[in-house]
Amino acid sequence: MSYLIEANALTKRYKTKPTPALDISSLQIPGGRIVGLLGPNGSGKTTFIKLVNGLLTPTSGQITVCGGRPGPESKAAISYLPDRLHLPGSLRICDLIKFFRDFYADFSTQRADSMLSALDIDPQARLRTLSKGAQEKIQLVLTMSRRAQLYILDEPIAGVDPAAREYVLQTILANYSDDATLLISTHLISEIENILDDVIFIRDGQILSYESAESIREREGKSLDAYFREVFAC
Amino acid sequence: MSWKLDSGRPIYMQLLEEIQMRIASGRYPSGDRLPSVRELACEAGVNPNTMQKAFTELEKKGLIETRRTAGRFVTSDAALIRRIRSDLALEEYRHFSEKMKLLGYGEAQIHSFLCAEHKEDIT
Numbered sequence: 001m002s003y004l005i006e007a008n009a010l011t012k013r014y015k016t017k018p019t020p021a022l023d024i025s026s027l028q029i030p031g032g033r034i035v036g037l038l039g040p041n042g043s044g045k046t047t048f049i050k051l052v053n054g055l056l057t058p059t060s061g062q063i064t065v066c067g068g069r070p071g072p073e074s075k076a077a078i079s080y081l082p083d084r085l086h087l088p089g090s091l092r093i094c095d096l097i098k099f100f101r102d103f104y105a106d107f108s109t110q111r112a113d114s115m116l117s118a119l120d121i122d123p124q125a126r127l128r129t130l131s132k133g134a135q136e137k138i139q140l141v142l143t144m145s146r147r148a149q150l151y152i153l154d155e156p157i158a159g160v161d162p163a164a165r166e167y168v169l170q171t172i173l174a175n176y177s178d179d180a181t182l183l184i185s186t187h188l189i190s191e192i193e194n195i196l197d198d199v200i201f202i203r204d205g206q207i208l209s210y211e212s213a214e215s216i217r218e219r220e221g222k223s224l225d226a227y228f229r230e231v232f233a234c
Numbered sequence: 235m236s237w238k239l240d241s242g243r244p245i246y247m248q249l250l251e252e253i254q255m256r257i258a259s260g261r262y263p264s265g266d267r268l269p270s271v272r273e274l275a276c277e278a279g280v281n282p283n284t285m286q287k288a289f290t291e292l293e294k295k296g297l298i299e300t301r302r303t304a305g306r307f308v309t310s311d312a313a314l315i316r317r318i319r320s321d322l323a324l325e326e327y328r329h330f331s332e333k334m335k336l337l338g339y340g341e342a343q344i345h346s347f348l349c350a351e352h353k354e355d356i357t
Contacts, residue, residue: 174272190241194241194245214245214284217245221242223240223242224241
């Protein structure tokens with residue numbers, strides 16, 4: 001069995017902090033799953049995501065993504081939605097699509113167009129003239145228009161209104177490929193928990209548990225949201 | 235109709251119950267082709283793997299069958315669907331009568347309640 005993400009004795013320390021931001025003894029994430037990365041603020045979710053994406057280098061230990069060290073090959077296989085706006089606001093939507101098409105071999109213009117037409121956003125508009133929620137939707141559309149092996153979505157619904165969250169989830173569900181894995185980090189658990197296969201609970205940089213969402217419901221008799229509140233009660 | 239899911243119970247079980255209800259009520263008619271896993275998963279806002287698990291359970295029960303390349307179909311075994319329907323009806327009745335008994339009504343009163351036209355008159 002090969003895994004999409006494998007970490008061994010992985011640590012990341014920042015100079016400003018005495019304790020490691022991330023300390024994972026062993027973690028394997030297979031293909032074809034939707035995995036929630038759940039933990040309170042500052043627990044190491046984004047640090048982990050950045051290590052997977054090769055945006056940070058580990059202090060010690062190993063991380064393997066799609067069979068190799070994070071690098072150009074893994075970046076071509078990962079579609080990453082960061083937790084903030086990362087695209088130049090001066091570009092028009094149609095130019096962003098061209099930009100993505102040129103950059104990523106697995107980008108489907110047809111998919112992007114059909115998702116955009118459902119959103120009723122003018123392709124000639126410049127990104128920065130749109131509302132924050134609309135900008136986030138554009139980013140999501142671009143992310144989900146790739147046929148990637150691994151989608152990493154960092155807080156994909158935090159900036160959109162509750163009515164649009166359903167649209168976002170539908171977009172995610174309708175567009176990822178069957179054998180791809182989605183890693184979703186969020187603290188809006190109740191909104192997203194019905195689409196998760198597996199859940200990773202992370203606290204103070206360490207993995208508390210990694211199991212299927214249904215087995216938590218069966219064992220605890222409560223929702224992931226309620227369980228999360230119990231585990232991470234202040 | 236939308237799917238009402240309670241996140242506190244295993245999702246696949248609730249999907250299974252809902253599809254079973256749709257088959258028993260005739261919304262998914264006997265012998266008809268079912269929507270794809272992906273379609274139904276999107277409609278319900280759940281993971282396709284979870285919907286697949288519900289389908290697998292329904293297949294075990296014989297309520298749906300997979301025909302290679304053609305998709306999934308509701309069983310054409312009308313007797314089976316009738317049996318499932320009456321099981322579901324019995325379950326609903328039990329829930330109802332349990333609640334009525336908790337409220338202090340006896341079997342006879344429950345019966346007359348069901349028959350009465352003006353239910354507000356039942357004491």
